[in-house]
Amino acid sequence: MALGVAAGIDEFSASPRVNQYERGKHTPDFLTLEKFGAVLDVPTEFFYARDDQMAEMLLLLGRLPQKQKGKVISFIKELVEEQVGER
Numbered sequence: 001m002a003l004g005v006a007a008g009i010d011e012f013s014a015s016p017r018v019n020q021y022e023r024g025k026h027t028p029d030f031l032t033l034e035k036f037g038a039v040l041d042v043p044t045e046f047f048y049a050r051d052d053q054m055a056e057m058l059l060l061l062g063r064l065p066q067k068q069k070g071k072v073i074s075f076i077k078e079l080v081e082e083q084v085g086e087r
Contacts, residue, residue, distance in 0.1 A: 007035035 004014025009032075020026040028036070030044070037044045043062035049055035061069060 003036060003039060006039045007032065 001011070001015035001018065004018040005011050007014075009017055017026075021028050033047045034044045037046065043058055046055055046058045046062070049058055061072060064072065
């Protein structure tokens with residue numbers, strides 16, 4: 001319930017709504033996920049990660065300043081180019 005209320009959901013419906021999201025009965029829309037992300041200090045994209053490694057990368061990348069994100073992207077591009085070159 002606290003998450004729902006902190007994300008701006010009415011306190012009387014917060015608990016049932018969040019419970020339905022957790023059980024998979026309903027899916028929150030993008031705006032709701034943005035609010036949850038802001039409350040939890042995680043990027044919205046985190047909620048769409050399909051595996052733990054991608055989720056961890058998104059969490060870490062989300063905590064970096066823009067300049068550092070550019071460095072990470074450059075590094076990943078180098079790794080991909082190496083991988084392609086090895087084929």
